[in-house]
Amino acid sequence: MTDAASQLFPPPPEFVAKARLDAAGYKRMYEASVSDPDAFWGEQGKALLDWIRPFTKVKNTSFKGDVAIKWYEDGQLNVAANCLDRHVATRGNQTAIIWEGDDPTQSKHVTYRELFEQVCRFANALKARGVKKGDRVTLYLPMIVEAAVAMLACARIGAVHSIVFGGFSPDSLKDRILDCDSTVLVTADEGVRGGKAIPLKANADKALESCPDVSTVFVVKRTGANVPMKAGRDISYEDSVAAASTDCPPEAMGAEDPLFILYTSGSTGKPKGVLHTTAGYLVWATMTFQYVFDYRDKEIYWCTADVGWVTGHSYIVYGPLASGATTLMFEGVPNYPSVSRFWEVVDKHNVSIFYTAPTAIRALMRDGDAPVKKTSRKSLRLLGSVGEPINPEAWLWYHNVVGDGRCPIVDTWWQTETGGHMITPLPGAITTKPGSATVPFFGVQPQLVDADGKVLDGATDGNLCIIDSWPGQARTVFRDHKRFIETYFSTYPGKYFTGDGCRRDEDGYYWITGRVDDVINVSGHRMGTAEVESALVAHAKVAEAAVVGFPHDLKGQGIYAYVTLNAGEQPTDALRKELVAWVRTQIGPIATPDHIQWAPGLPKTRSGKIMRRILRKIAADEHDQLGDVSTLADPAVVTDLVENRQNRA
Numbered sequence: 266m267t268d269a270a271s272q273l274f275p276p277p278p279e280f281v282a283k284a285r286l287d288a289a290g291y292k293r294m295y296e297a298s299v300s301d302p303d304a305f306w307g308e309q310g311k312a313l314l315d316w317i318r319p320f321t322k323v324k325n326t327s328f329k330g331d332v333a334i335k336w337y338e339d340g341q342l343n344v345a346a347n348c349l350d351r352h353v354a355t356r357g358n359q360t361a362i363i364w365e366g367d368d369p370t371q372s373k374h375v376t377y378r379e380l381f382e383q384v385c386r387f388a389n390a391l392k393a394r395g396v397k398k399g400d401r402v403t404l405y406l407p408m409i410v411e412a413a414v415a416m417l418a419c420a421r422i423g424a425v426h427s428i429v430f431g432g433f434s435p436d437s438l439k440d441r442i443l444d445c446d447s448t449v450l451v452t453a454d455e456g457v458r459g460g461k462a463i464p465l466k467a468n469a470d471k472a473l474e475s476c477p478d479v480s481t482v483f484v485v486k487r488t489g490a491n492v493p494m495k496a497g498r499d500i501s502y503e504d505s506v507a508a509a510s511t512d513c514p515p516e517a518m519g520a521e522d523p524l525f526i527l528y529t530s531g532s533t534g535k536p537k538g539v540l541h542t543t544a545g546y547l548v549w550a551t552m553t554f555q556y557v558f559d560y561r562d563k564e565i566y567w568c569t570a571d572v573g574w575v576t577g578h579s580y581i582v583y584g585p586l587a588s589g590a591t592t593l594m595f596e597g598v599p600n601y602p603s604v605s606r607f608w609e610v611v612d613k614h615n616v617s618i619f620y621t622a623p624t625a626i627r628a629l630m631r632d633g634d635a636p637v638k639k640t641s642r643k644s645l646r647l648l649g650s651v652g653e654p655i656n657p658e659a660w661l662w663y664h665n666v667v668g669d670g671r672c673p674i675v676d677t678w679w680q681t682e683t684g685g686h687m688i689t690p691l692p693g694a695i696t697t698k699p700g701s702a703t704v705p706f707f708g709v710q711p712q713l714v715d716a717d718g719k720v721l722d723g724a725t726d727g728n729l730c731i732i733d734s735w736p737g738q739a740r741t742v743f744r745d746h747k748r749f750i751e752t753y754f755s756t757y758p759g760k761y762f763t764g765d766g767c768r769r770d771e772d773g774y775y776w777i778t779g780r781v782d783d784v785i786n787v788s789g790h791r792m793g794t795a796e797v798e799s800a801l802v803a804h805a806k807v808a809e810a811a812v813v814g815f816p817h818d819l820k821g822q823g824i825y826a827y828v829t830l831n832a833g834e835q836p837t838d839a840l841r842k843e844l845v846a847w848v849r850t851q852i853g854p855i856a857t858p859d860h861i862q863w864a865p866g867l868p869k870t871r872s873g874k875i876m877r878r879i880l881r882k883i884a885a886d887e888h889d890q891l892g893d894v895s896t897l898a899d900p901a902v903v904t905d906l907v908e909n910r911q912n913r914a
């Protein structure tokens with residue numbers, strides 16, 4: 266452990282004085298949440314949400330056998346009504362969303378009443394194109410207000426949204442549209458990030474060449490670029506909402522009706538459509554938002570994520586809006602037009618709570634303190650981190666330089682599948698340690714196990730499982746419940762396996778050490794090594810590929826690919842560049858390999874299994890720690906791989 270990680274940061278007394286919960290309060294609530302989940306979550310469900318029909322049952326869950334997870338199952342409610350309608354009477358003129366454009370001269374405020382009206386109009390526009398409860402609608406949008414409008418409009422009429430991050434390629438978009446059988450797509454002419462245009466509509470057109478069932482494409486005008494519109498299929502978003510009524514009663518949804526699908530990478534195969542349902546998810550997003558960010562009425566809250574990821578779903582849109590908060594949506598990037606941009610936006614809009622990813626902190630840290638120090642940041646009260654382990658040095662810089670030593674940091678560990686925060690400090694209650702996500706949120710029961718499933722007690726390293734259900738948990742993989750069970754509940758039967766390694770220290774604090782499966786985390790973006798491998802082998806000159814992650818100073822992990830070419834192909838620098846470009850077009854820029862090593866052979870066991878452990882060590886430049894290679898079919902391949910390794914200290 267580095268010195269930085271052993272420092273303790275108790276919640277500042279000024280913070281505790283006003284906080285929602287202190288240490289004793291956390292303990293009391295945590296104990297109540299696990300000793301009597303029905304009573305605890307029943308009370309929270311009633312307090313946090315408005316119901317069309319009250320629930321009488323609370324928890325009905327099993328991690329065994331067929332794995333069935335139901336919360337509040339006989340209740341009815343509507344997510345959009347909880348995010349909008351109930352606030353309109355009391356805070357109709359309050360800003361719901363502050364939109365800050367990529368261009369620093371562009372921003373706007375949208376009130377709860379305005380957002381409500383826009384959502385009703387677009388909901389009616391969707392209905393006019395035949396969208397009904399249960400239908401899937403794919404959103405491929407930049408970070409503009411219309412993204413939140415489209416999400417809420419789907420929720421209002423009971424359609425299930427599936428957001429595809431705007432940085433994904435046409436091919437990735439196509440796969441996600443086909444997997445969930447969407448017939449409607451919402452996109453924009455172009456996106457804008459860091460001063461550059463992103464051709465969303467052109468990408469969508471390419472994707473749709475292979476999606477004959479998509480019958481409607483709404484196109485939002487963001488830049489006004491001249492994009493071709495296919496007659497009968499493509500319609501202007503602006504024209505359709507202008508023609509639609511603001512009267513759209515919310516659909517009464519069952520607590521367990523689907524709210525959204527979000528595709529995420531796993532260790533094998535194509536991305537999975539993780540399915541979240543209505544009531545439990547919203548209880549979780551709302552409650553974690555309020556407690557973890559200690560949100561106070563009228564505060565300005567900013568999460569820098571993109572709505573294409575789960576963080577954007579839970580902590581830009583659903584949690585904040587269900588809480589009646591003012592949420593800032595940022596279209597741009599941290600370093601445009603300058604590396605002070607984040608802090609300038611904080612000052613411009615008086616942001617109190619700021620939530621970002623370690624990769625952004627590390628990148629900004631590299632530019633030194635001056636770009637931060639030239640801004641005021643006095644409005645900041647709390648800082649958050651999410652997406653990957655934060656190294657203690659970056660934590661301290663975030664705390665001392667960005668937060669002027671004043672603001673507690675909440676390092677929130679969670680996953681697409683968990684719906685919201687799972688292990689995280691509550692800022693008025695928990696003493697923090699740089700690099701530790703600290704302690705479980707209410708209802709979360711972590712357990713560390715060894716490779717054989719033996720439960721490990723006390724201070725130890727292990728594989729992180731959660732032993733009982735919490736309301737925000739994903740219910741299934743869309744149309745593939747078997748894969749859901751296999752992925753999460755079969756490694757350690759009866760437990761949810763997170764895929765993460767973790768250390769618990771002598772104080773019972775949890776330190777996430779990173780994925781223990783074949784998932785890599787590149788700049789907080791989750792990537793399956795299998796996805797990158799299948800993109801590589803889809804290239805005509807590639808015979809075989811193996812992809813691993815390696816430690817990367819800025820990105821957390823980088824992508825290292827070992828490629829075996831077809832007989833007769835020449836390994837040239839030009840081909841290396843071609844393969845990098847190929848992967849980018851197959852998946853998207855986030856999958857760009859950092860290194861490609863030509864591998865005449867890959868280290869395999871006699872049964873033909875690639876020994877990734879060895880490949881990871883070579884990629885990390887730790888070739889002196891290869892361990893036992895005697896079980897390899899041909900140990901000589903290792904010598905060649907070590908000699909020609911790309912990532913040298």
Ligand code: PRX
Pocket residue numbers: 529575576650651652653654655676677678679680681682702763764765777779780786789790791
């Ligand atoms: O490895 C963990 C890492 O991100 C994974 C989940 O990725 P995704 O589903 O894309 O969700 C990201 C946003 C919640 C986890 O399995 N991870 C996420 N947050 C942290 C983290 N690792 C360490 N510390 C965190 N705070």
